[in-house]
Amino acid sequence: MPRLPLDEFLTGPTHAPIFDARAPLEYTQGHIPGAVSFPIFSDEERARIGTTYKQVSQDKAVLLGLDFFGPKMSQMVKQAQKLAPQKEVRLHCWRGGMRSGAMQWLLELAGFKVHLLDKGYKDYRRWALGAFAEPRPLLVLGGLTGSGKTDVLQELARRGEPVVDLEGLAHHKGSSFGAIGLPPQPTPEQFENELAWQLRHLPSETPAWLEDESRMIGAIPLPGALFEQMSVAPLVLLEVPRAARTRKLADEYGSQDPQLLREAIGRIQKRLGGLATKEALAAIDAGDMEKMVALALDYYDKTYTHGLENRRSASIVRVTSDTCDAAVNAELVLRATHEQRLGRVQIHPKR
Numbered sequence: 001m002p003r004l005p006l007d008e009f010l011t012g013p014t015h016a017p018i019f020d021a022r023a024p025l026e027y028t029q030g031h032i033p034g035a036v037s038f039p040i041f042s043d044e045e046r047a048r049i050g051t052t053y054k055q056v057s058q059d060k061a062v063l064l065g066l067d068f069f070g071p072k073m074s075q076m077v078k079q080a081q082k083l084a085p086q087k088e089v090r091l092h093c094w095r096g097g098m099r100s101g102a103m104q105w106l107l108e109l110a111g112f113k114v115h116l117l118d119k120g121y122k123d124y125r126r127w128a129l130g131a132f133a134e135p136r137p138l139l140v141l142g143g144l145t146g147s148g149k150t151d152v153l154q155e156l157a158r159r160g161e162p163v164v165d166l167e168g169l170a171h172h173k174g175s176s177f178g179a180i181g182l183p184p185q186p187t188p189e190q191f192e193n194e195l196a197w198q199l200r201h202l203p204s205e206t207p208a209w210l211e212d213e214s215r216m217i218g219a220i221p222l223p224g225a226l227f228e229q230m231s232v233a234p235l236v237l238l239e240v241p242r243a244a245r246t247r248k249l250a251d252e253y254g255s256q257d258p259q260l261l262r263e264a265i266g267r268i269q270k271r272l273g274g275l276a277t278k279e280a281l282a283a284i285d286a287g288d289m290e291k292m293v294a295l296a297l298d299y300y301d302k303t304y305t306h307g308l309e310n311r312r313s314a315s316i317v318r319v320t321s322d323t324c325d326a327a328v329n330a331e332l333v334l335r336a337t338h339e340q341r342l343g344r345v346q347i348h349p350k351r
Contacts, residue, residue, distance in 0.1 A: 002115075002116065003096060003116050003117070003118035004090075004115050004116065004117060004118060005118055006117065006118070006119075006123050006124060006127055009090055009092070009115060009117045009118075010032075012090050012115050013088060013090075013115075015086050015088065016084065016086070016088040016089050016090050016113075016115065017034075017035075017036050017083055017084050017089055017090070018032055018034060018035040018036065018089075018090045018091075018092070019035070019036055019038035019080070019083075019084075019089050019090065019091045019092075019103070020032065020035045020036065020037055020038060020039075020092060020093075020121070021038055021039060021040045021091060021092065021093040021099045021100050021103045022039060022093050022094055022099065022121065023039050023041055023042065023043045023045075023046040024037060024039055024042065024043055025043045026094065026121075027039070028187070029187055029189055029190070030121075030125070030187060030189030030190045030192075030193050031121070031190065031193065032092070032121065032124050032193065032197075033193060033194050033197040035092075036083060038076075038079070038080070038083070038091075038103070040069060040076075040093075040099045040102060040103050041065070041068055041069075041099070042068075045065075045068045048064065049061050049064055049065050049068070052064050062098075065098075065102075069102060073106055076103075076106060077106065077107070077110040080107055080110070080112065081110075084112070087111055087112045087113065088112065088113040088114075088115075089107065089112055089113075089114055089115070090114075090115045090117065091103055091104055091107070091114050091115065091116050091117065092116070092117035092120045092121055092124075093120050093121070094120050094121055094122055095119060095120040095121075095122050096116065096117060096118055096119050096120040096123075097120070100116055100117070100120065101116075104116055124193070125189075125193075127196070128192055128193055128195075128196035128197075129192065129196075129223070131196040131199050131200065132192075132195075132196065132199075132223035132224075132225040132226040133225035134199075135229065136199070136202065136204070136208065136229070137205070137206070137207035137208070138207055138208055138209075138210060138229055138230060138233040138234075139207045139208070139209050139210075139233060139234055139236060139337060139342055140209075140210055140211070140212050140230050140233050140234065140235045140236065140313070141153060141209055141210070141211055141212060141235075141236050141238065141333065142211075142212035142235050142236065142237045142238065142308070143212070143237055143238035143239065143240065144239075144240070144242075144245060144297075144300070144301050144304050144305075145175060145245065145249070145297060145300040145301065145304065146240070146244075146245030146246065146248050146249040146293070146297065146324070147238045147239075147240045147245060147324065148238075148240070148248060148324040148325075148326055148329065149211050149212070149238060150165070150167060150168075150173070150211060151324070151326035151329075152238065152326050152329045152330050152333060153165060153209055153210075153211060154326065155326040155327055155329075155330035156209055156330050156333070156334070159330065159334070161209055161334075162202050162203055162206055162207070162208040162209065163208065163209045163210075164195070164198050164199065164202070164208055164209070164210050165211070166195070166210055166211055166213055166217060166222070167211060167213075167217060169186075169191055169194050169195055169198070170185060170186070170191055170217040170218060170220045171183050171184065171185045171186065171218075172185055172217050172218030172219075172220065174213060174214065174217050174218070175264075175300060176264045176265075176267040176268045176296075177253065177261070177264040177296075178217075178218055179218060180253065180256050180257075180260050180261070180264065181256060185218050185219055185220055186220070188219075188220055188221060191220045192223060195223070195226075199226075207342070210230060212230070212235065213227075213230070214307070215227055231311065231312055231313070232312050232313060232314055233313065233314060234313060234314050234315045234316075234317065234337075234340075234342045235311065235313040235315070235316045235317070236317050236319060236333055236336060236337060236342070237308075237316055237317065237318045237319065238319050238321065238329060238332075238333065239318055239319065239320045239321065240321050240322070240323070240324055240329075241322060242297065242301070244322065244323060244324050245297065245324065246290055246293050246294050246297065247290065247324075248324045249289075249293040249297075250289035250290040250292075250293050251289075253289060253292075253293070254287075254289040258284050258285070261284050261292065262281055262284055265277060265280045265281055265284070265292070265296070268296070268299060271299050271303075272295065272296070272298070272299055276295050276298065276299075279291070279295055280292050280295040280296065283295070315340070315342065317336050317337070317340050317342065319332050319333055319336045
């Protein structure tokens with residue numbers, strides 16, 4: 001069977017969808033971005049085949065797999081015709097073994113052109129994990145909570161700047177309040193897959209913008225090699241007055257479920273202290289979002305400032321603004337990076 005190396009597979013015909021022949025649980029744990037779950041076996045069937053392989057024999061496991069596969073073949077072909085009307089697909093399983101081989105046989109029998117990934121999804125994972133250690137030019141946008149960093153990054157992207165939205169990929173804004181209003185976080189494996197995919201499409205010479213993050217975004221750890229590069233990259237620090245930040249966050253969270261806000265305060269109550277926690281909860285009950293935010297910022301501002309003191313950035317450029325307006329601040333940030341000639345030289349992680 002002809003097999004494609006990973007790079008050719010990923011850049012293959014764009015009209016040919018990627019079919020992931022692994023079981024649904026494997027797909028949920030992590031998959032190639034854009035791939036369609038097209039399992040040859042259900043989770044239960046895969047488990048039974050695996051048990052038979054270990055406890056009985058490989059031959060019995062293969063026969064059991066055929067028993068499961070046979071009755072589903074007609075339906076699989078019909079589903080493939082809906083998903084790939086041009087009858088051309090890219091296909092993989094875990095290691096490029098029997099599951100993708102059987103699926104390829106079936107689809108080719110039905111007249112499909114099939115591009116099979118050599119070494120399967122396992123090779124994509126190997127490549128994704130390796131991508132984080134590749135030195136690349138980076139610019140990190142920092143600032144105290146509520147400065148509107150994510151909004152500025154989105155504005156920079158609209159202006160053609162290369163941007164990687166780590167919080168968008170993680171479905172979390174990084175604080176105790178960070179999950180409110182967002183979908184559930186992906187698995188760490190899928191976050192890495194999506195992040196590596198975005199890094200793959202960045203220009204090699206132009207510095208890419210990322211937001212200053214701690215090692216964890218909610219429950220998602222940043223890859224260590226990338227975090228190391230971010231920690232020594234030039235930092236553009238957006239400085240916005242506390243009053244403006246407070247108003248922005250109050251507007252942002254004022255429409256959210258009060259119970260979710262109470263739970264967020266509860267997660268940081270040990271750091272806030274008993275009195276501040278009590279006042280913050282009372283402010284939520286009273287609908288006084290600005291007071292609640294102000295109390296939370298006492299903790300978050302202190303934490304970020306402490307982390308900034310220990311930062312090892314190649315340089316720190318401070319950009320002062322009196323507003324949270326993303327368009328205004330994006331212009332200020334771009335002007336500062338141009339004046340300081342940031343990102344003109346490749347920044348390599350320290351060894």
